[in-house]
Amino acid sequence: MDTATWTPPALWQPEPGWLNTASYGLPPEPAWQAMQAAQADWRTGRTSWEGWDAATQRAREVFARLIGVDAADVAVGAQVSQLLAPVAAALPDGATVLVPDIEFTSNVFPWAVHADRGVTVRTASLDGYLDAIVPGVDVVAFALVQSANGRVADLAAISAAARAVGALVVVDATQATGWLPYDGSLADVVAVGAYKWLMSPRGSGFAYLAPRVRERVRPILAGWYAGDDPHGSYYGMPLRLAKDARAFDLSPAWFPWVGTAPALEVIEDIGVERIHAHNLRLANRFLRELGQEPGDSAIVTVDVPDAQQKLERAGIRAAVRAGGVRASFHVYSTDADVDAAVAALLG
Incomplete structure (x- = not known):
């Protein structure tokens, strides 16, 4: 592929000089138009909400393909910290979590708030991170690409080191997904906010939750959307949660997801x-x-x-x-x- 001569499709309208996707991405035209149409329908009450909601499953399936996992293992939510909260809540008392010393706090605070029950967050420099994965570390949590400086982690090497000591591998891939190819199945958990490199509206996010993780984690944010049949889970008992990662779904804010699905489809189409x-x-x-x-x-x-x-x-x-x-x-x-x-x- 000759990238020197490749020209991206004319699907964006950036003002010249935008070099800050690490803060937020710009929507491709299909995503922008889909959101405008949905909000016009909302303004007039022209349609029911189910069509907006269908975008959530479309986005889930594309995200799963982008990182090489099964869609049944992907939960949807709003933010990285919210997606990681059930995993952190499931840690045993006294657990030790290892994070890089410059890790963005969405992958630090969810662990640190459990200090009252003995959960310890240990830090290591990026250069010394791999060596800090030693027996006694229960969770290895890190950004695949660091927000502060763009440093790319060696996912395969870190995952192998974590497996060797029996630690859970938790990856914040917000600054990677959409531009960096990687195999999400190398981790136990991959959390992604979609508003940066996935060029989606703020308020949509994903978490790959390996089956072995879901066995240990309680879906503490469960609501009707986490039901085995969401439309049959509007009212009352008994508890009837989905058997896959959808048990960890957060009821979606419709319009961000209306924009997220076509944005991810553009990424998949380009490659x-x-x-x-x-x-x-x-x-x-x-x-x-x-x-x-x-x-x-x-x-x-x-x-x-x-x-x-x-x-x-x-x-x-x-x-x-x-x-x-x-x-x-x-x-x-x-x-x-x-x-x-x-x-x-x-x-």
């Missing part, structure tokens, strides 16, 4: 491998132009004096943390975006 190659080409061109070594991530960081002021003057939208620029490149990013950002930072 994650193609998106990955496109994103890396642009990210590494950006690094090289600024005198940095190329890397393996669509999220890159560079230290440039007065970066925020330089980017703002040029109309470039990227994250700036403590003077360092975090730029993130996705399918709608272009060479012109790279040129404008480099010119601004070198100016």
Whole structure:
């Protein structure tokens, strides 16, 4: 595949200079149009809600294919911390959880709130993380791609080390899914917020929950949507939950899911491998132009004096943390975006 000449389909309308997908992704046209149509129907009461809800199952099935797992093992929810909460609540008293020392708190706080029953959250540097997976660690929790600096974890190596000590493998793949190919079945739990690289509205998310995990976890957020037949679970006893990961579903906010399904379908149609190659080409061109070594991530960081002021003057939208620029490149990013950002930072 010649990524240097590949042009993404004209399905986005970004203002030039958007290099901040690590904060939120931009919707492809099918997702945007689907949401507008659904909200127009809502405004006038033109239809019932079941059609909006059907998008949830469509999105679940595409997500499962994107990460190589069975749709029956995927639960839907709203945010990473909410999706991880039942897993954390099921930990035995006194359990030890290992996280990277710069881990985004959506994969830290759900574990840390159980300190009153002896759950300990231990931290390790990214460079020393693999060596910190030792007997006595019960959960190995980490981001597949770090939000702060774009560092890509070695999922296979970490999973193997965790299995060797009997630890649960919990991955926050929010900053990876949609651009980085990976095998979700290497983990026990994969939680993903869809509003970044999956280019979906904020408020939709997924969790791969391996069957061996579900046997240990109570669906503490269960409601009617977690029922074996949701439409037959509106009222009263007995408890009648789904036999698969749908028992952990959160009743969906309709409109985010109306936009999520077509956004994921666009990613599947293009192909994650193609998106990955496109994103890396642009990210590494950006690094090289600024005198940095190329890397393996669509999220890159560079230290440039007065970066925020330089980017703002040029109309470039990227994250700036403590003077360092975090730029993130996705399918709608272009060479012109790279040129404008480099010119601004070198100016």
